[in-house]
Amino acid sequence: MQRHATLNAPPRAEPSPTPRRGSDFSYHRLWRLRDEPLRQSRHNAAAELAPWTGRDLDIIIAPLERAFPGSDSEAEYQAFIHLYNLPDEFVWERERGVTHSFGCQHGEDGRETLWMHFLVEIPRTNSSTPEDRQPEWLKWGFFLTWLPTQRASTYTVALIVFEPPIETLERLLKFVRSPNWTDVTVDPYVLVDIALVSWYHRVDKVAWEVTNLIRNDERDIFGYAQKLQSNEWALDLHQIHTNAKNAIFMLEALDAAIRQVDMALLQHESIRQQGGKLWENTHRLLRHRLELFQSTKLRTTSSQARIKNTIDLAFHINTAHDSRVNLENSQVNLGISQSARLVSVIGLVFLPFGAITSIFGTQFFTPGSQHMDINPDFWVLWVIAIPITLIILAVWRVTERDRARLWRPGRSSLHDGRSLTLVSPRDRNHRSSKGSSMVNETELREISSHQIV
Template sequence: MSTVTQNGTELAALCSSNNNTQVSDDLALDVFQWSQGVQVGQYYNLQQVSLLGSLPPCDLRVILAPLDIQFNYETRGLPALFKYYEFPESFILERKHSVTQAFGTNEWNDGAMCSWLHFLCKNIHIDRTSSPGNPDKCEIVNVIPNTIALRQADYSWLRSGYLLKRVPRVSANTSINGSSSSSATVQPLPDLVTLICFGAPDSLKQRCNRLLRGQLWENFLSDPYALFTMVIEELFFQLDHSAWNLSDAFGTIEHRILTSVDRPGQAADHVDFVSLHTIAKAITYLNEGVDAMLLTLEDMAATYDEKMSQPATTSAINLKAEIRHRRGLFRSTRLRLQSLEKRMSNIINLSFNLVTQQDSRVVQRDSSVMKIIAVVTLFFLPSSTIATIFGTQFFNFGDFGNGTPEFKVSSYFWIFWLVSICTTGAAFVVWWFYYRRIKRVIQKRDVARQSGV
């Protein structure tokens, strides 16, 4: 079963992506499978991909595999799993490029088909460990080791990939009385449905454990896409949990800033613009994840409509209703993120106003000091000017030997005024030419900017 686009190049690139890791059959797998006529499903913990062939026949199988984003010692068996189930090249290519949104389908000549999707979303971890100095602590923490993170930053991501494969099986011919005869009837066998999950959340494994008992799993045989709706619901819980964590972390910062408004001159000291920026960036990432899942659901619904038989069965109608419901869940999270964006915008504007208010208070205080200095200077300026002039050699005070006080002015006193007037005029002339030159340069720059040069 191969297509034109499946030439093995992406799989070969995956095997050669890390020369220090040898491709092997070893891979930890959690396998859940169900069979018609068996009351309880089976669970297997396998350590090799080749052991999948030794499992008993089944109608439905769910495989939980490690995250396929890195090729290392723990995931060295991924190429063997890709070969065993003949994964499409597009799935491996999208994995390599860490796509945010993708929903693809592929069909083979023998009637087998597969569909897949990828999930990528920002992860938000919260530290609520209280302390005497911070009883209401609620901060975003980074869980990636050996990294230096900004305040309120988490560099981890929620990643997972899912491939659903359906393989038709040959029908069995049996007679009415159980023996082969010319009056044999055809008993159609259900398609073999397999869901392979990479990096799935723990809640999905718990959900599969609950499905081991009972017959609810049979609904997935008639409509295998119902497995995707189950997966997407768990992905919604992951994304929505991150959105609530982000909202709680922002609420703490918002409360701290609002309570500081009553302390003029000190409110700006409580504004942490780095934290506000990292939270705003996280909101953008979460919005991207929500929009990606909404697009995935749209593609899934369109693909299902193309494959759906007419007239629509009850199970098909119910599945389309479930897809609409999943859309509503993600839209509700998007509405919450939009509200969070508006709150963020209000707090940022308030923070800038608080900083501006504090700066204006500082400027006002400095201007008051300068005003006092200017008043004192103006008060002493006339007397200091007169004292300076009379302290020159152009004025003589004394009795000059005859005992009578006398006051004499030098005949060269005009030189003082000549030099003073000339130097003052020269200073004004130099300032005037410099001012005109700067003004022309600014005007030329404005003209050039307006003309687009």
């Protein structure tokens, strides 16, 4: 028997029993028997469900553990677990929300059991505030069991999917409605392949959303790089870091999916002798799913490197913008300090005149009959005030030069023509072993150079 070839491309949307969250959720059951059409039913509680009855293919679509109906959801959940004898490991992993899980069990009656858990973060693409950027998490469970029949190399297969994504539901419905549904009775891993390829299409879609968010951050940061001269912009570092976190979660989900495909390939070897060509086809498809996840991982790894570069560029741009603002502020402060300096110099010039005038305590100008009369002491004022003013200015100038020299010791030593050489301890010992004459000569040269300066 040949496996249907339509699983490689995304199927067209068909009516499906899409589960609904909330108290109105119901179980959906689909089953097939050889030479009979597809049948399905809907149930509102686990008590209405029947245990496995040996149907060739039996599929139950169930809610997650936190979405079971009724006033006592825990009791409903426990009833469902005991009805279909779900392994404790599967239940514990489901309740813990593990990122990656792939388990197998072999029963005493020959029944094989396989389960997987899936988890991925879905980022918010249309968010303007940090509160709106909190991501959502998509998780679902896959539980598969099969039992050998009296017919040669065939099984009765039962599947429970816990609130699967729409991509998985569409592919399952397309498969059970197709003439090739009997392939699963020969190789139950056909359903594993359906789960993995549908999960890939969902994860790849999320990965493209993450890549597009990172591309938008790159475009924004390059635009900000051209606005350093503008004060009317703000760099959203929270959004950039959120997208970097999305890339990290995306890589985690891809690594988990790759591990699941690896384990599926390993466990698929156990039924190699029973499937023939169908087994070969399923095994090759599983290898193809592995390459698909690897391809998406390569793209996401590149996106993560790009967002790291964007973060570095964002901090450099932010630093450059702050430096420009500080430079403008320093220029404004420099202008203010120069104005204050000018006022101080003017006050310094007129301070002696004011002090001497107050000491004289006389009026230098008196109105006359035709012109202003000048007091003879006015000229004495100039004789005393001008020398005092010059002395004060000279002292102030010398003080300013000494302060500038203290703040620039490196430049003064360079102007003096002296150089500084770093000598390692080994070289110092080697030089000292040559004798004290070299040391004395070096000291004399430095003393003479200081005297020349």
